[in-house]
Amino acid sequence: MTQAELENYQQRLLALGKRLTGDVSGLADEALRKTGGEASGNLSNTPLHLADLGTDNFEQELTLSLLETEGRQLEEIAAALERVRQQTYGICQGCGKEIPRERLDALPYTRYCVDCARRTQDEEPRADNLGEL
Numbered sequence: 001m002t003q004a005e006l007e008n009y010q011q012r013l014l015a016l017g018k019r020l021t022g023d024v025s026g027l028a029d030e031a032l033r034k035t036g037g038e039a040s041g042n043l044s045n046t047p048l049h050l051a052d053l054g055t056d057n058f059e060q061e062l063t064l065s066l067l068e069t070e071g072r073q074l075e076e077i078a079a080a081l082e083r084v085r086q087q088t089y090g091i092c093q094g095c096g097k098e099i100p101r102e103r104l105d106a107l108p109y110t111r112y113c114v115d116c117a118r119r120t121q122d123e124e125p126r127a128d129n130l131g132e133l
Helices: 003-031 050-085 101-106 114-123 127-132
Strands: none
Touching (some): 003 050
């Protein structure tokens, strides 16, 4: 990989990290907002209807899930920036071969080529398989 290409990926990673940091900040504010009465303008903190409470709970869980996912992406971006600094960016951590540019363009923080990523996913336990461990 040329130095110009490396700098281009570094700039893309920094921009993506900056955007996600803003998203995470907004999601954190959303996840920590009050639900129920005070948030809707009622004097009582008790929701008017159980369905409202269920909706608030669902929205909060969804926001927390998105926050966790974006937090993991930020960690992967930081790791990719470290690989740029160490001049190992674009090298698969599974097989040691160069990761194709198309993959890096689609997922600039990836650690693996497509084949190694598939193997890694096949080896990881899934939530629906946890009972079989």
